[in-house]
Amino acid sequence: MMMDDIERVMFTKENIAGMIAKLGKEISRDYAGKEIFAVGILKGAVVFFSDVVRAIDVPVQMDFMIASSYGNSAETSGTVKILKDLDYDIAGKHVMIIEDIIDSGLTMEYLMEILRARKPASIRLCALLSKPSRRQTDVTIDYCGAEVPDEFLVGYGLDFAEKYRNLPCIGILKKEIYA
Numbered sequence: 001m002m003m004d005d006i007e008r009v010m011f012t013k014e015n016i017a018g019m020i021a022k023l024g025k026e027i028s029r030d031y032a033g034k035e036i037f038a039v040g041i042l043k044g045a046v047v048f049f050s051d052v053v054r055a056i057d058v059p060v061q062m063d064f065m066i067a068s069s070y071g072n073s074a075e076t077s078g079t080v081k082i083l084k085d086l087d088y089d090i091a092g093k094h095v096m097i098i099e100d101i102i103d104s105g106l107t108m109e110y111l112m113e114i115l116r117a118r119k120p121a122s123i124r125l126c127a128l129l130s131k132p133s134r135r136q137t138d139v140t141i142d143y144c145g146a147e148v149p150d151e152f153l154v155g156y157g158l159d160f161a162e163k164y165r166n167l168p169c170i171g172i173l174k175k176e177i178y179a
């Protein structure tokens with residue numbers, strides 16, 4: 001079973017539901033009277049995306065991007081390749097990027113630069129998790145579910161080698177699995 005590979009559960013599905021409800025309230029309040037153009041970063045954000053958009057009480061348009069960083073797989077290099085771009089033009093839209101976790105922040109810094117150049121009315125970032133101790137950029141997370149320590153997490157969209165994304169909780173992966 002997948003849970004056998006988990007050292008410790010960091011967020012249960014109830015914890016996550018609480019985080020989503022809180023984010024949804026904040027976002028709905030801040031965007032009252034506006035429409036949000038939500039940009040989900042595939043694939044990691046897909047589970048979080050589908051929950052958080054349903055916790056938001058203003059109209060949400062949905063679009064997706066796939067970004068892949070060059071270099072080795074464990075550390076991001078900051079050079080990002082767009083494997084799938086948005087289907088729509090974001091000029092004049094209130095863009096909200098929805099991401100699973102911000103680690104070094106290099107991927108997001110690069111993506112935001114690309115999206116800002118397309119002249120949205122505004123652009124904000126919503127991330128379920130943040131690892132502040134790993135940050136290498138000053139990317140601002142406007143809506144953040146929780147800050148986490150420097151541990152390798154899986155579940156709720158987060159993967160190790162494409163596995164564990166469908167785990168309903170978020171846990172620390174046992175070292176022996178990835179060492």
Ligand code: IMP
Binds near residue numbers: 044105158
């Ligand atoms: P950054 O450019 O270093 O901020 O990379 C962020 C990306 O790294 C996220 O979108 C995740 O795909 C991945 N990532 C960072 N930390 C973890 C983790 O603990 N578990 C799974 N994926 C992670």
Ligand code: MG
Binds near residue numbers: 041042043044045100
């Ligand atoms: Mg990702």
